[in-house]
Amino acid sequence: EAGVAQSPRYKIIEKRQSVAFWCNPISGHATLYWYQQILGQGPKLLIQFQNNGVVDDSQLPKDRFSAERLKGVDSTLKIQPAKLEDSAVYLCASSLGGSGRETQYFGPGTRLLVL
Amino acid sequence: AQSVTQLGSHVSVSEGALVLLRCNYSSSVPPYLFWYVQYPNQGLQLLLKYTSAATLVKGINGFEAEFKKSETSFHLTKPSAHMSDAAEYFCAVSEGQASKLTFGTGTRLQVTL
Numbered sequence: 001e002a003g004v005a006q007s008p009r010y011k012i013i014e015k016r017q018s019v020a021f022w023c024n025p026i027s028g029h030a031t032l033y034w035y036q037q038i039l040g041q042g043p044k045l046l047i048q049f050q051n052n053g054v055v056d057d058s059q060l061p062k063d064r065f066s067a068e069r070l071k072g073v074d075s076t077l078k079i080q081p082a083k084l085e086d087s088a089v090y091l092c093a094s095s096l097g098g099s100g101r102e103t104q105y106f107g108p109g110t111r112l113l114v115l
Numbered sequence: 116a117q118s119v120t121q122l123g124s125h126v127s128v129s130e131g132a133l134v135l136l137r138c139n140y141s142s143s144v145p146p147y148l149f150w151y152v153q154y155p156n157q158g159l160q161l162l163l164k165y166t167s168a169a170t171l172v173k174g175i176n177g178f179e180a181e182f183k184k185s186e187t188s189f190h191l192t193k194p195s196a197h198m199s200d201a202a203e204y205f206c207a208v209s210e211g212q213a214s215k216l217t218f219g220t221g222t223r224l225q226v227t228l
Binding site: 091098104107109 | 119146147149151156157158159160161164166167205207209210211212214215216217218219220221
């Protein structure tokens with residue numbers, strides 16, 4: 001079974017530029033998550049989708065971050081414009097359902113450096 | 116609101132020694148608890164999880180954890196450390212029907228010869 005795929009693996013941009021990340025979850029997984037992991041910290045949830053609907057985006061900085069999951073499968077996360085503090089690893093995860101006991105499966109992440 | 120505290124950002128053990136990584140949680144409802152491991156430049160991999168069945172949970176690679184409600188703890192142990200166990204370990208909590216995971220700040224495990 002293929003795992004969660006993410007691209008690109010690394011990205012370097014200058015502040016005020018825009019960037020987009022892509023995620024393809026495990027086949028059949030209805031729930032998709034985007035996490036931000038700043039160096040030295042644990043991952044923090046940015047947004048959670050159930051199929052193509054948003055369940056939780058309370059910690060997404062909506063003035064600069066946006067995410068979509070149009071067909072309930074793959075997803076993109078965009079930052080526009082980027083700030084220095086956005087330098088982090090962006091992790092995508094998926095789970096079969098949306099309950100608290102579900103195991104979340106993580107992709108390898110996209111490492112973003114904003115200069 | 117749920118939260119997780121991991122005591123010790125760095126833990127160093129000798130190969131063959133006991134591994135003990137500490138995790139305390141705060142939750143307003145019965146929690147689900149998870150331990151994930153992260154190797155360099157990789158995503159997180161589930162080691163084990165507690166979902167209100169047995170309080171002693173066995174996971175992959177010889178790890179286990181015990182849920183203690185009275186102490187609000189979910190410490191991770193392994194009887195004998197191996198060099199390949201060197202990684203970052205994260206404890207996480209979720210509540211009820213909401214699958215949002217709240218992670219601790221992580222513990223980096225170093226294994227020495």
